[in-house]
Amino acid sequence: MxxxxxxxxxxxxxxxxxxxxxxxxxxxxxxxxxxxxxxxxxxxxxxxxxxxLPDLQDIAVSRRGLTVGALAKMADVAEHRDVRARYPALSESLTKAASQQLRNMATVGGNLLQRTRCGYFRGGAPYPCNKRAPGSGCAAIDGADRNLALLGTSDACIANYPGDWAVALVAFDAEIDILGSGGLRRIAVEALHRDPGSTPHIETVLEPGDVITRIHVPASRALRASTYHKVRDRASYAFALVSAAVGIDVAGGRIRDARIALGGVGARPLRVREAEAVLQGQRYTRALAIEAGEAALRGARTSTHNAFRVPLGVQTVADAIGIAMERA
Ligand SMILES: Cc1cc2nc3c(=O)[nH]c(=O)nc-3n(C[C@H](O)[C@H](O)[C@H](O)COP(=O)(O)OP(=O)(O)OC[C@H]3O[C@@H](n4cnc5c(N)ncnc54)[C@H](O)[C@@H]3O)c2cc1C
Missing domain, CATH: 3.30.43.10 (Uridine Diphospho-n-acetylenolpyruvylglucosamine Reductase, domain 2)
Incomplete structure (x- = not known):
């Protein structure tokens, strides 16, 4: 250091x-x-x-939704009685992340900006990594890529976004307030992270000096009947091999609103609207949920080490849809 x-x-x-x-x-x-x-x-x-800093640790639940200060602790948001009751996917995405000790220290703002766990990025020299040293190459392509991204990758980088909370936020149209030198602005969480393209070292749209101040999640019936389903190598204290944030609203026996986002497999948190469209207006069956899972994972770029995460992802999305249906 x-x-x-x-x-x-x-x-x-x-x-x-x-x-x-x-x-x-x-x-x-x-x-x-x-x-x-x-x-x-x-x-x-x-x-x-x-x-x-004072005033950035608030957790406010109202009929309109949830607002949390960026410095609120992961544990405090996860365990908040109203968040658990009304926004299960948000609470679960936090309780299934890291460990209790980390959640007691870590903030929900910092969580959004965690960086990839790709071993070549964190391992340093002698491995090339375009994210750590732009232009040096990517050792992960054709390397140890078992846990890396399958969707949204580029020829310069296949690192995955490892966080859980942002995946749940993206599924439910959350926004963040950012205070910068130009004043206060609000953007969708979905617009925060960038695709790697040829500049994987530029991970977000934030400018130097930008401070995330608050996170807003609008209330919705789909969020009320939601889940964050995370599959990992260990039952706890591990990053996602694949995860799915899903919320469902049912009216008259048919799916009126479906929200689906994928974690673990994307270069950034991924809202998968193609999968949502599969469910829209339909009656739930397991076969339909599998079809939505297949739509979510369509276009995955795989290798021999990580191809198993495609069928795993399909099942994970389908299982999450089943859980959300039971809650709807
Ligand atoms: C062993 C281990 C296991 C973990 N497992 C998981 C897991 O399973 N799932 C998961 O989601 N996470 C996991 N994490 C990541 C953990 O959740 C994050 O480390 C934590 O949320 C980061 O929050 P922090 O407040 O400590 O951020 P910091 O470390 O303080 O900051 C992180 C980054 O965010 C920036 N930043 C912080 N706050 C703001 C702000 N308000 N505005 C703008 N920029 C800001 C900082 O400059 C820095 O670049 C794990 C971490 C460890 C160490």
């Missing part, structure tokens, strides 16, 4: 100004940033510590 300066922000405005500086990075819970600094993947000159 290299030496760095530490600035404790006392206001949001000060945080934005300080984070605009060369080599500055915001620090919230530190559970992923410190790891990357110890691995020399990230070497910020200055850490702008926002963890003590």
């Amino acid at each position: 290299r030496p760095f300066a530490h600035v404790r922000a006392t206001s949001l405005e000060q945080a934005v100004a300080a984070a605009r500086g060369d080599g500055a990075r915001l620090l919230a819970g530190g559970t992923t940033l410190f790891d990357l600094m110890k691995l020399n993947v990230e070497a910020p000159a200055t850490l702008v510590d926002i963890s003590a």
Whole structure:
């Protein structure tokens, strides 16, 4: 780890100004940033510590939906009584992430910006990685790619987005407030992460100095009858091999609204509208759910090491649809 300066922000405005500086990075819970600094993947000159900023830890549930401050702890949001009761996919995406100790430290804002767990990205030299060292190549293509992305990849990068919470947010049209040097703006969580293309090191649309301040999730009947279904190598404390956030609204025995997003298999959190369209207006059957799962995984680019995650993904989506149907 290299030496760095530490600035404790006392206001949001000060945080934005300080984070605009060369080599500055915001620090919230530190559970992923410190790891990357110890691995020399990230070497910020200055850490702008926002963890003590007041007013960004609120959790507000109303008839219109959920609003959470970016500094709210994962555990506090996951275990909030109303979030568990009204927004099961959101609560489950957080409880199935990391460990209790990490969830007690980590913030829901920092969670959105965690970086890939690709071993070549985190492992450093001698392996080329276009995300860590732009232009160096990608050791993962034809390498150890068992857990990496199958959808939305490029010839420059097949790293996957590892987080769970963003997948659930994308399924249910969540938005984030961002305070930057140009003032406050709001964007869809779905628009936050970028496809890797030829610049996989540019992962989000955030500009230097941008601070995520709040996350908004509109209430919907589909969200009320929702689930976050995560399949992993261990029953807990592991990243997703594949996951699905699904919400269903049924009227008159037919599916009136379906939301489906995929995790673990995408270069970014993926809303899969083709799969939602398969369910729209239909009566639920297991065969229909499988058809939706197949639509969700269509176009997957696989290798011998990771092809098993396509049928696994189809089953995961179908199982999640079945769980959401029971809740609808
Ligand atoms: C062993 C282990 C297992 C894990 N397993 C899972 C898992 O299964 N599923 C899962 O989803 N996650 C998992 N995680 C990731 C964990 O959830 C994240 O580390 C955590 O959510 C990050 O939050 P933080 O507040 O600690 O972020 P930090 O480490 O403080 O920051 C992370 C990044 O976000 C930026 N940032 C932080 N807050 C803001 C803000 N408000 N505005 C703009 N930028 C900001 C920082 O500059 C930094 O780049 C795991 C982590 C570990 C270490």
